[in-house]
Amino acid sequence: xxxxxAPEITQVYAVRNDVLAIEIIAGQTQPGRQIxxxxxxxxxxxxxxxxxxxTRNGFDIGALxxxxxxxxxxxxxxxxxxxDLGWADQSDSYRVRPPDHPIGQLNTAWMPEAxxxxxxxxxxxxxGRWDYEWPLRHTVYLDLPAAMAAGETYIIELPGSDFKxxxxxxxxxxxxxxxxxxxxxxxxxxxxxxxxxxxTWAGNGGGLFYPNSQNFWIVNADTDKIVYGGQSTLARGxxxxxxxxxxxxxxxxxxxxxxxxxxxxxRYRLCVDGIGCSFAFDIAETTWQSxxxxxxxxxxxxxxGIALEAPYTDYTRPRAFHPDDGLKVYQSKTTVMDTTKGIxxxxxxxxxxxxxxxxxxxxxxxxxxxAGDWDRHIQHLQVSRSLLELADLFPGYFADLNLNIPESxxxxxxxxxxxxxxxxxxxxxQAADGGIPGGVESAEHPRWGETSWQxxxxxxxxxxxxxxxxxxxxxxxxxxYVLADIAPARAATYQDSALRAMAYAEAEYAKLNDHPFQxxxxxxxxxxxxxxxxxxxxxxxxxxxxxxxxxxxxxxxIYDEQLQRDAGFLYAQLSNPVIDPTIQQQARQALLREADSxxxxxxxxxxxxxxxxxxxxxxxxxxxxxxxxQAMLRAHALTQEEHYLSQALTATQYSIGANPENLVYxxxxxxxxxxxxxxIDQRMRGLTPxxxxxxxxxxxxxxxxxxxxxxxxxxxxxxxxxxxPTAEGYFDTYLNPAMTEFTVMxxxxxxxxxWGYLAARASNANP
Numbered sequence: 001x002x003x004x005x006a007p008e009i010t011q012v013y014a015v016r017n018d019v020l021a022i023e024i025i026a027g028q029t030q031p032g033r034q035i036x037x038x039x040x041x042x043x044x045x046x047x048x049x050x051x052x053x054x055t056r057n058g059f060d061i062g063a064l065x066x067x068x069x070x071x072x073x074x075x076x077x078x079x080x081x082x083x084d085l086g087w088a089d090q091s092d093s094y095r096v097r098p099p100d101h102p103i104g105q106l107n108t109a110w111m112p113e114a115x116x117x118x119x120x121x122x123x124x125x126x127x128g129r130w131d132y133e134w135p136l137r138h139t140v141y142l143d144l145p146a147a148m149a150a151g152e153t154y155i156i157e158l159p160g161s162d163f164k165x166x167x168x169x170x171x172x173x174x175x176x177x178x179x180x181x182x183x184x185x186x187x188x189x190x191x192x193x194x195x196x197x198x199x200t201w202a203g204n205g206g207g208l209f210y211p212n213s214q215n216f217w218i219v220n221a222d223t224d225k226i227v228y229g230g231q232s233t234l235a236r237g238x239x240x241x242x243x244x245x246x247x248x249x250x251x252x253x254x255x256x257x258x259x260x261x262x263x264x265x266x267r268y269r270l271c272v273d274g275i276g277c278s279f280a281f282d283i284a285e286t287t288w289q290s291x292x293x294x295x296x297x298x299x300x301x302x303x304x305g306i307a308l309e310a311p312y313t314d315y316t317r318p319r320a321f322h323p324d325d326g327l328k329v330y331q332s333k334t335t336v337m338d339t340t341k342g343i344x345x346x347x348x349x350x351x352x353x354x355x356x357x358x359x360x361x362x363x364x365x366x367x368x369x370x371a372g373d374w375d376r377h378i379q380h381l382q383v384s385r386s387l388l389e390l391a392d393l394f395p396g397y398f399a400d401l402n403l404n405i406p407e408s409x410x411x412x413x414x415x416x417x418x419x420x421x422x423x424x425x426x427x428x429x430q431a432a433d434g435g436i437p438g439g440v441e442s443a444e445h446p447r448w449g450e451t452s453w454q455x456x457x458x459x460x461x462x463x464x465x466x467x468x469x470x471x472x473x474x475x476x477x478x479x480x481y482v483l484a485d486i487a488p489a490r491a492a493t494y495q496d497s498a499l500r501a502m503a504y505a506e507a508e509y510a511k512l513n514d515h516p517f518q519x520x521x522x523x524x525x526x527x528x529x530x531x532x533x534x535x536x537x538x539x540x541x542x543x544x545x546x547x548x549x550x551x552x553x554x555x556x557x558i559y560d561e562q563l564q565r566d567a568g569f570l571y572a573q574l575s576n577p578v579i580d581p582t583i584q585q586q587a588r589q590a591l592l593r594e595a596d597s598x599x600x601x602x603x604x605x606x607x608x609x610x611x612x613x614x615x616x617x618x619x620x621x622x623x624x625x626x627x628x629x630q631a632m633l634r635a636h637a638l639t640q641e642e643h644y645l646s647q648a649l650t651a652t653q654y655s656i657g658a659n660p661e662n663l664v665y666x667x668x669x670x671x672x673x674x675x676x677x678x679x680i681d682q683r684m685r686g687l688t689p690x691x692x693x694x695x696x697x698x699x700x701x702x703x704x705x706x707x708x709x710x711x712x713x714x715x716x717x718x719x720x721x722x723x724x725p726t727a728e729g730y731f732d733t734y735l736n737p738a739m740t741e742f743t744v745m746x747x748x749x750x751x752x753x754x755w756g757y758l759a760a761r762a763s764n765a766n767p
Contacts, residue, residue: 007083007138012156012168015179015200016208017147017274020096020168022156023178024088027080027135029125031686034065034449037072051448053129060129063449067456073449073684078125078133085718087160091115094142097155109157112142118203119718123676124733126448134716134733139178141202150274173219173226176269177276179208181607182257184657184670185291186282189263190763192642193649196270196278197607197658198232198255201728204719207238207252215273216257220266221280228262232272236606243601244614247700249726250660254606279662279671288759291656293403294668295752298692299383299418300405302744304376304452305365305425308690312404315690317681320452321374321440321459322365329440330458331359335465336438341377343467343518352460353443361461364440366425371741372678374452374459377439378468380422381475382745385566386630386753387419388478393637394760412487415756416479422744423479426472427497434500435464435508436472451681467519469505473498474526477533495533502526517562520546525567532574540578543567549587556594557613565591569634588638595635598628599647607659607727608650617703618726620738625665625697625730626750627652633757645761652754655697660728666694666751676734678741683734694751695742698730709736 011023037054039045044055045064052064054072065071087093095109121134148154148170157165169175182196198216200208210232218228235256236242242249257270265284271277301308301315308317321327333355338344367376368383391398391413398415402408407417429437442457450456462468476498483491509515509523524546531539548554548564549571556565568587571579601610609624610632616622629648636644657664657672664670667677668691675688677695682688701710701722710721713731721729730739742748 005080006162007081009163009166011178012166013175013177013179014148014168014170014172014275015141015177015202016210017170018144019200019202019208020142020144020148020154020156021178022140022142022166024083024138024140025122025135026083026138027078027133029123029135030077030079031683032062032074032076032126032449033686034071034073034684037064037070039069048129049448050444050446063447065447065449065456066454069456071454075127076125078127078135080135083136083138084161085117085119088138088140089115089117093158093160094140095157095159096142096144097157099149099152099154110145113145114143114205116141116143116202116205117718118201119716120721120724121713121716121731121733124735126735132712134713136716139203141205143205147274172274172276173217173271174224175276176279177272178662179275180257180270180272180278181658181660181662182270182278182281183653184279184281184662184664184672186284186287188285188287188758189265189283191649192260192646194258194260194262194283195608195650195653195658196257196259197235198257198272198275199250199252199606199660201250201252201660201725207250209238209253210255212255214255217271217273218259218262219269219271219277221269222267227264227266227268228259230257230259232257235608236604240606242605243611245617247618247702247726249618249700250606251725279657281657288755289401291669291755292752292759293401294692295666295694295748295755296387296403296415296418296692297405298666298690298694298748299368299421299744299752300403301690301692302368302370302748303421304367304369304374306406312406313690315682315687318453320681321455323363325453327364327455327459329361329364330356330460331361331463332356332460333463335468336378336441336462337465337467341375341441342438343516348441349444352441352462353458356458356460361429363428364461366428367422367440368744369452370743372680372737373442373445374455375439375441376422376425377441378426378436378471379745380439380743381426381471383749383752384419384423384475385478386749387415387756388475388482390753390756390760391416391419392478392482393757397760412483416482416486420479423472423475423494427476427494429461430472430497430501431464431504433464434469434502434504436469436501436504437464438462438468446680449684451684464504466505466508467516467522469501469508470519470522470526473501473505474522474529476501477526477529481529481533498526498530498533502530517560521563521567524564525570528567528570532570532576535576537578543571544580544583547571547583547587549583549590552586552589554586554590556590559613559616565594565631569638572638591631591638592635595631595644595647598631598651599635599644602647602650607654609654610647610651617700619699619704620696621743621746623696623699623739623747624654624659624727625695625739625742626747627655627754628750629754630750633754636761637757648754649758652758654727655694655751660725661730663730665697665730667691674732674740676732676740678734678737692748693742694747695740696738696747698726698728699738700726701729704738707738709733709738
């Protein structure tokens with residue numbers, strides 16, 4: 001979007017019939033770029049913050065890129081002038097002229113009784129080594145002395161500024177309002193939940209109150225005809241706690257707009273009487289399939305070791321991290337299990353480098369990149385595990401779903417091919433004794449300005465360990481099981497590899513008397529997967545000896561103590577005659593209790609979102625960017641009870657647009673999605689983000705108040721970022737890892753699993 005040098009009014013809308021909002025954008029970023037470069041004799045190079053900065057005549061001019069250091073990445077440029085906030089915050093800076101009031105006669109126009117504002121960065125410009133400037137979106141709220149009349153046009157005059165008068169047509173059935181929130185992905189006709197929301201947090205004006213039982217309509221977006229009507233209900237009042245941590249994440253009223261019974265296919269707007277409408281959305285049979293398609297292709301866009309190219313994507317990228325391009329990977333003696341990147345406490349980069357050997361490891365390529373880093377870790381196999389689970393739950397549906405990936409022309413369903421991409425990476429790394437290393441890591445975070453195919457840091461492979469080997473054994477066994485009838489020879493290869501990894505892990509396990517719970521729980525799951533695959537009692541015995549479900553009150557997940565959700569769900573489905581019926585029933589009941597607890601959260605939170613656990617803080621991998629609905633969907637798979645499906649649908653609405661910013665937290669979905677995810681390859685080339693990347697999203701500043709980015713944003717944000725509600729506290733500023741980053745096994749995995757299940761589930765009419 002072009003933005004003029006001066007601040008620009010980009011939108012005027014009502015948030016209540018007596019409150020008018022004016023959106024003003026000030027500034028834009030012109031991203032830095034890579035240019036050919038030759039050092040002059042007087043240039044100086046300084047290594048700082050992991051990057052190689054070039055100083056010329058006393059001024060930093062950018063950072064060196066690549067091994068040959070023949071490319072310079074320049075700093076960003078900030079274009080624009082700031083908004084005069086002293087002017088913007090004064091009531092006499094605005095006049096709203098009702099119909100029939102003479103132009104230019106300010107004394108006959110309305111002057112707001114009060115003016116409120118919220119201002120937040122919408123991008124960042126790194127204009128120096130440690131210097132930043134910020135494009136801003138200002139939203140000014142005018143509290144009018146009277147209500148506006150539907151169908152009338154109002155002129156907003158802005159004395160004391162260079163802004164020209166702007167007009168606003170008050171058509172609540174036609175004109176969009178940021179106060180009305182609904183999914184931009186849409187709904188399937190038989191979804192038992194179709195809902196939107198009404199709310200406004202006016203920054204330093206606080207939350208707005210709305211009357212109860214306001215009329216709302218569903219309006220056909222093609223004909224502008226009202227096709228359904230209802231009344232709002234209060235979802236949560238002002239200053240209500242929304243989770244067991246006692247947090248109010250919204251700081252305003254939220255009213256629920258429920259149109260669940262409406263099931264006609266079409267394109268619609270959700271409109272509130274006296275206020276305005278949402279973005280348009282679809283009700284269609286393919287709604288969730290389209291969402292899953294985008295999310296699943298996000299994994300393709302994170303692939304390492306291949307070029308991203310047509311006809312598979314419009315987001316192209318050269319091949320990165322492949323040995324045929326000169327990549328050298330050194331063996332380290334450090335295991336990922338012992339570092340903070342795994343389950344230990346050793347500093348990952350320092351320990352990895354300190355224990356590096358001179359041994360080069362061949363054939364290291366593949367796997368998924370992990371947002372702002374080029375690492376590929378064993379935890380990424382959670383993606384493989386969940387995609388294989390979907391293929392196992394709904395084999396008929398996924399057999400026919402084409403994801404337009406390089407493997408689409410083979411005989412294996414695409415969802416399985418995508419699951420195997422990361423698994424095959426670790427298969428190539430398997431040692432002769434069966435051990436599986438925890439992945440591949442560079443010596444530091446990427447250097448500023450470098451793309452993945454220009455990596456100039458030392459790259460190392462972790463040493464094998466039993467935790468990584470158990471994880472791999474379980475996923476490889478699952479792959480062998482799912483592929484048994486589809487690709488028997490390949491299934492046999494995975495089975496053999498899983499058994500060798502398990503044998504290595506069991507031998508290592510026997511050497512120690514005490515193990516972290518993560519090792520115990522991955523051993524438990526791997527044994528169960530091998531039991532399902534082979535039927536051997538040995539594996540069943542290990543599962544029974546290590547399961548938590550001997551306790552009838554067991555919780556599938558307790559932070560820093562146990563995590564056996566996957567094993568519990570698998571055992572609850574088995575029909576093998578030797579299974580223990582008591583353990584199976586207790587696993588089933590534990591999963592249903594957990595789903596009930598997490599489902600209950602959807603009725604406490606204003607926008608219906610849930611969490612991975614009721615007590616975890618909102619942020620990072622537990623942020624609001626992705627739906628936390630797997631527990632409810634698994635409960636639905638076990639019971640086919642509709643209330644679990646309803647809770648899961650409710651839990652996903654926030655992430656796909658039904659939130660205060662009307663923002664979809666997955667790139668390429670909806671009419672307004674995030675634009676500045678922490679994807680280095682995209683940013684360094686100034687490209688539009690690849691579709692399918694689901695970011696962490698907002699975080700709770702009460703828990704993460706020491707987060708360094710908030711201090712950076714404080715001088716330009718109103719109110720202070722520490723005062724924004726969690727539900728609206730997302731800052732799309734690229735270098736903001738807690739919000740704009742992601743991982744394939746956390747945020748991206750959650751979205752893909754949820755939307756894949758919702759797409760593949762049987763119609764309500766044909767269970």
